[in-house]
Amino acid sequence: MFKTNDSQIQDLRSQISRLNEEAAELIRDPQFLKETAQQSGEEIWYGFNNASLVDLFTEVERLPLDGLAEIETEVRGLTAFHIARGGYIEESTIHAETGYLPKDQIGIHVVEQIDRIETGFVPAMNKIVSKAPSRLDAEINRRVLKTLQAAIPTSSPYYVATTNTTLTQLSNAIDAVKDVVEPEAGDPVIVARSGMIRKIRDALTSANTYNMFTPVTNEDLLRRGVITEFQGVPIVELKNFKDENGASYFPGNELWVVGRSAGKTAFYGSPRTTSWLENEAEYWHWQTRLNYGVSVYRPGHARRIVDSSVSA
DSSP: OOOOOOHHHHHHHHHHHHHHHHHHHHOOOOHHHHHHHHHHHHHHHHHHTTTHHHHHSEEHHHHHHTTOEEEEEOOOOOOOOOOOOTOOOOOOOOOOOEEOOEEEEEHHHHEEEEHHHEEEEEHHHHHHHHHHHHHHHHHHHHHHHHHHHOSSSSTTTTTEEEEOHHHHHHHHHHHHHHHHGGGGGGGOOOEEEEEHHHHHHHHHHHGOOOOOOOOOHHHIIIIIIIOOTTTEEEEOOOOOOOOOSSBBBOOEEEEEEOOOOGEEEEEEEEEEEEEEEEETTTTTEEEEEEEEEEEOOOOOGGEEETTTSSSO
């Protein structure tokens, strides 16, 4: 196990102190502000791209800032005909409806009194760089979830209300999604928090009936008490993601069987990050903006199971 000795701690403190002193001298320099904003923006974008869960729920496109993400329904009308050798092949007319994903913006704006920044620039930037990717990720995932929920309300045929989730309900949801999901979108996934995942595990292990499972599933259940797939569909157990006020944004009593072809999320360009001083250099501002869009246009490619016996 790696241990940090006193001299290493002192060296680290000295480096931070020197960086803080340098920042205090340059904090009013526009070029310094521009360079630090660009560097922090690149680090945040890297962290976001390696943390996002959006790819689980939708197809994802990353486009230039001036790009347009297309939404195209299934191509229909292309027919193959059996004919006599050398005979005339009947004509086909193909058609598909095409739309474009609207662009929204999400951003973070931090403001701090200049005296604090002059004496603690490095800690301030470290907090921003470490927290910003998770906040962007959480808010965009919340938008994706809210869009899915709006597309599959309680009145939808793809909404399943239950007082105790059963394996039959889950199997039916999987079969229904697999039957319509676009092949190029890959296999669907099961997504839920721990309470709903436990429902699956408890149903599978009822009366200790393990003989119905594959050896890999048996190993997971017996040794670790977890299950990673059901009927060949991966199970993704979400953490209890919370917003800035500590409220959960993914309900604990919802389970989704979803194919990525249910919708699309597009990211346009990379974050635009800026830093500046306001009004006679009394306040320091740091801001980043990201353009993206979300649309769910095939709600039939997902099933929403809500269990009233599990805490939301």
